[in-house]
Amino acid sequence: GAGVSQTPSNKVTEKGKYVELRCDPISGHTALYWYRQSLGQGPEFLIYFQGTGAADDSGLPNDRFFAVRPEGSVSTLKIQRTERGDSAVYLCASRGRTGAGELFFGEGSRLTVL
């Protein structure tokens, strides 16, 4: 696609439920990132994929968070046993091989845990 696509744009769930957030990066971009952004804060790094493998998952807050990218394109961020503190906007970004190394962000998935 022309840009990074994220679904759903909004997700409201109850505490304790399981949630999946999807990211479709720009075609041909091998690097994919997940960030989390709380109100009034900068994006917080969660995980980075180069191809299919998670090259760096040091930003995942705990083992309730997991992300996959099985075919090196679409990625899914999975959150188990959601907590109210997980409420935030989850941003996906991709980066190509050329250019300044800039990240291209999607519109984000706003997660609200009640």
Add this chain to the structure above:
Amino acid sequence: GQQVMQIPQYQHVQEGEDFTTYCNSSTTLSNIQWYKQRPGGHPVFLIQLVKSGEVKKQKRLTFQFGEAKKNSSLHITATQTTDVGTYFCAGPGDSSYKLIFGSGTRLLVRP
């Protein structure tokens, strides 16, 4: 770990006034990037600075990278209402691909 701090957190200016945001890193950076996020939107890349002391301009925006490559600034001349948003700097973390964002400076412009 590496931290990127930005000041001020928030600035409200009259249209036509200038605006500056400052970014400071706890470590030397190989490069620094700047992004703009409009209200309700997502971060959009503005520019990357690589060289010590580098200055780049984009119309009314001037970006500087410090001599020691630990700080940077973004200056907007004669702000317009279209400049409204939050400006983030971002630098490589403990590896070159890991981009760490500052807390951002939110700019409001009174028409």
